[in-house]
Amino acid sequence: MNKNLDNDFNIVISSKSEIKEFDFASYELNDVEIATVSEQEKIFMNTYKKMKNNLFTFATSELSQDAFICWCLNWINYPNEELYSMAKDIFLNLLKEANLENEKIEILRQYKKIDVLVILKNSKKAYIIEDKIYTSEHSEQIKRYRETIKNDFKEEINDIKTVYFKTGFWFSYDYHIVNEKDKINIKIDREDFLKIISKYKGKNQILDDYCEYFERVTENEEKEKNYLINEEEIKEKGYWGLNISKSSISQYQFMGDIFSDGYIESGRSVGGRPYTQFNILRSIFPNENDENFNEDKRNYTIFWRIDTVERGPYISINFYTHHNKNNDPKPQSRIYEYNRLKEKIEKIVKEKCSDILNWENIQGKFSNYWEQNLLIIPLKDYLISKEKCDKLVECIRIIDGELKK
DSSP, rough: OOHHHHHHHHHHHHOOOOOOOOOOSOOOOOHHHHHHHHHHHHHHHHHEEEEEEEEGTTOSSHHHHHHHHHHHHHHHGGGTTTTHHHHHHHHHTTSSSOOOOOOOOOEEEEEETTTEEEEEETTTTTEEEEEESSSSSTTTTTHHHHHHHHHHTTTOEEEEEEEEEOSSSOHHHHHHHHSSSOOSSSSHHHHHHHHHHHHGGSSHHHHHHHHHHHHHHHHHHHHHHHOOHHHHHHHHHGGSHHHHOOOHHHHHHHHHHHSSSSOOEEEEEEOOOEEEEEEEEEOOOOOOOOOOHHHHHHEEEEEEEEEEETTTTEEEEEEEEESTTTHHHHTTTHHHHHHHHHHHHHHHHHHSSSSOOHHHHOOOOSSSSSSSEEEEGGGGGTSSSHHHHHHHHHHHHHHHHTTOO
């Protein structure tokens, strides 16, 4: 390789100053040499990012992100500073505020538990920013915050905008919230935010750290979405170490690849283990054997569930009888409905999915619990290859479609 190039490249990668891509345009290089230098540069840059002492490796909480959002927005009050343009860009393209000339803007953090409150005093306008990373909105937070601002700023504010700002992975519940009528005015996700602020990288170390941190988060999420497994991975990590067992993101991705439309519920069991569910139907079973339960005691739901036990990850169809308390009397009539559904599923599997599923190995067994399996499919037998996975997905869709008829 060109000696001058080799020497200059080593100088660049050993420098402790700001790291930039190596410029070798002025060197006379053939394609092989360019590819070699590019690969070395890529390896170094990835290593540098991993080794770098990044502030946001430690500042991972939503409170830390609250502070960062306030910091980004507050540059609007410093028109002579370099990051003023970034703040103006955020106001214009994310908050849709074009006219800020002569506006007096106040940025408040954790005002009466509101993550970020932006007040435009001259316009008498307020932005309530609900900031999330790994959680979602709960307990009607945004509705309560809106009422708080109405009561506390009766004269000062006559226009309130609500913003759902989430840089973590978006689940069905997040999309449900932003689509709820008259609740959220503006949606901002990680891609939206990084698209704006990344334009100003190189101007401030805090900003650079934030962008680099979430670039790594995005890379890790993409890896986490992979739910396929192999024998070596099982030997190395055990079932509990697989993405499909330990990651809500992986389970959500798998369920979403099966069912493109509909609400996917993500949750965690008492011990913290993730599970993911997708409803098939909700109905009412009839009274049998002279039982006389009201309809509200005969409600049931059947749904797909991804979960993990000692024997490995699985996807099942569960039969759940709705009730108020665990010690409520269990209607025996539900056994008839359970058996009816099980017989229907058996018929579907044997007639339409026998090439991939063996009913004797996957059928559920009734037990005297509020929730029980109608069928249970061990995923380790099917996620071992893309071909087997695709066949399983096709069968699941067939069973789901037939049950909904």
